[in-house]
Amino acid sequence: MASDRLSNRPVETGPFFQRDRNWHPPALTPGYKTSVLRSPQRALISFDNTLSETAGPVFGHAMLGEGDNDLIHNFASPGEAALGERIIVYGRVIDERGVGVPGALLEFWQANAGGRYRHKKDGYLAPLDPNFGGCGRTITGGDGGYAFRSIKPGPYPWPNGPNDWRPSHIHFSVFGHGFAQRLITQMYFEGDPLIWRCPIVRGIPDRAAIEQLIAAVDMEATIPMDARAFKFDIVLRGRRSTMFENRLEGN
Amino acid sequence: MAQSLDRQKETPSQTAGPYVHIGLTPNVVGIAGVYREDLGSSMVEDGTRGERITLIVTVFDGAGAPLRDALVEIWQADAEGFYPSPAERRGRADPHFSGWGRSAADMETGACLFHTIKPGRVPMADGRLMAPHISIWIVARGINLGLHTRIYFPEEEEANVSDPILARIEHRARVATLIARRGADAYVFDVHLQGDNETVFFDS
Numbered sequence: 069m070a071s072d073r074l075s076n077r078p079v080e081t082g083p084f085f086q087r088d089r090n091w092h093p094p095a096l097t098p099g100y101k102t103s104v105l106r107s108p109q110r111a112l113i114s115f116d117n118t119l120s121e122t123a124g125p126v127f128g129h130a131m132l133g134e135g136d137n138d139l140i141h142n143f144a145s146p147g148e149a150a151l152g153e154r155i156i157v158y159g160r161v162i163d164e165r166g167v168g169v170p171g172a173l174l175e176f177w178q179a180n181a182g183g184r185y186r187h188k189k190d191g192y193l194a195p196l197d198p199n200f201g202g203c204g205r206t207i208t209g210g211d212g213g214y215a216f217r218s219i220k221p222g223p224y225p226w227p228n229g230p231n232d233w234r235p236s237h238i239h240f241s242v243f244g245h246g247f248a249q250r251l252i253t254q255m256y257f258e259g260d261p262l263i264w265r266c267p268i269v270r271g272i273p274d275r276a277a278i279e280q281l282i283a284a285v286d287m288e289a290t291i292p293m294d295a296r297a298f299k300f301d302i303v304l305r306g307r308r309s310t311m312f313e314n315r316l317e318g319n
Numbered sequence: 320m321a322q323s324l325d326r327q328k329e330t331p332s333q334t335a336g337p338y339v340h341i342g343l344t345p346n347v348v349g350i351a352g353v354y355r356e357d358l359g360s361s362m363v364e365d366g367t368r369g370e371r372i373t374l375i376v377t378v379f380d381g382a383g384a385p386l387r388d389a390l391v392e393i394w395q396a397d398a399e400g401f402y403p404s405p406a407e408r409r410g411r412a413d414p415h416f417s418g419w420g421r422s423a424a425d426m427e428t429g430a431c432l433f434h435t436i437k438p439g440r441v442p443m444a445d446g447r448l449m450a451p452h453i454s455i456w457i458v459a460r461g462i463n464l465g466l467h468t469r470i471y472f473p474e475e476e477e478a479n480v481s482d483p484i485l486a487r488i489e490h491r492a493r494v495a496t497l498i499a500r501r502g503a504d505a506y507v508f509d510v511h512l513q514g515d516n517e518t519v520f521f522d523s
């Protein structure tokens with residue numbers, strides 16, 4: 069029996085649990101104006117996963133570069149470092165059953181300490197940091213664990229309402245084992261008063277769901293005199309067991 | 320009270336925002352030197368089996384304007400209908416085919432370009448064959464939860480008619496929204512987020 073990447077668990081092939089679409093923000097959230105013309109209006113067509121949804125590619129650790137999980141240095145000139153509050157972000161990728169997801173690809177991107185993105189469409193007054201690119205990636209270990217180093221991104225104003233500000237946040241892209249688990253989200257920082265004012269955050273109907281996106285300060289994981297730590301766990305869709313399901317076995 | 324099921328809730332989605340390319344295709348937006356190449360930028364190599372095809376995906380908003388800040392990923396079987404994935408238990412897929420591609424929208428036209436091969440047919444769990452198709456996932460600013468749909472092929476009329484997933488679409492006229500058209504040198508697939516031709520999206 070083939071085994072899971074990085075662990076001795078047998079490969080699971082079951083369909084994913086149905087997505088709870090009341091937990092996610094709906095497609096149309098008028099307070100976030102761009103969603104108005106970009107939200108499908110017809111009902112989604114539902115069907116149980118086929119192999120097209122349950123399967124997904126493998127991302128091997130071999131593809132990672134040395135600096136991929138260190139945003140403080142991966143764009144900096146030799147001997148230099150990005151400006152800002154030094155942080156470590158760590159956590160686990162698990163599924164809805166609480167099982168760790170090894171081999172998940174995590175990609176993250178963020179603004180610099182002043183709230184400015186390295187992107188030609190970002191014209192915010194805050195300056196670019198010549199030593200900060202703003203992207204990083206890693207692959208989860210055998211228990212679904214991950215960690216990376218960065219600087220805390222600054223909040224920034226954005227054109228939506230006349231005076232809307234994004235809370236400090238790090239964008240996350242998560243690729244688990246199946247294409248139907250694909251997820252993009254944002255991590256916020258404990259204690260930020262802008263979280264509860266943000267129209268994008270407020271598209272999420274349930275307060276408990278919003279709290280799931282707020283990373284906790286973890287003084288025990290902090291490196292004294294160096295970097296504070298924030299814990300951010302990510303939950304992907306769980307899988308059904310196929311033990312009692314009727315299916316044609318191909319081999 | 321009964322025992323707890325100890326289930327977790329899936330992490331809620333948030334929009335990819337306008338700067339998704341910094342994270343997912345940094346080389347495209349001029350952030351060079353961090354990654355050697357952008358992930359998903361090449362799906363095929365010299366030895367890949369099957370018919371080479373080019374696919375152009377463009378996403379349009381409710382006003383008919385192309386999304387110039389979209390990011391599209393595709394996932395498909397190889398030419399024989401095998402997925403290059405540990406979940407593929409029927410056989411081994413072409414080792415020269417990745418099955419997965421990622422493309423940033425062109426900043427002027429909104430076109431997302433893929434060079435791949437035409438996929439073979441994949442069976443459902445009950446053995447019925449699906450028509451050749453490519454799964455697609457769309458994220459962008461203003462999209463709160465990534466959109467899943469499929470691309471089918473115009474020349475596969477017979478297979479499309481018997482495809483069990485297309486058969487789920489009650490309003491038959493909408494099936495056409497999932498069938499690419501043949502352009503000069505490429506398959507062209509336009510996604511309409513809203514309007515009379517709103518594309519069928521899936522919850523699966």
Ligand SMILES: [Fe+3]
Nearest residue numbers: 234237239336
């Ligand atoms: Fe952002």
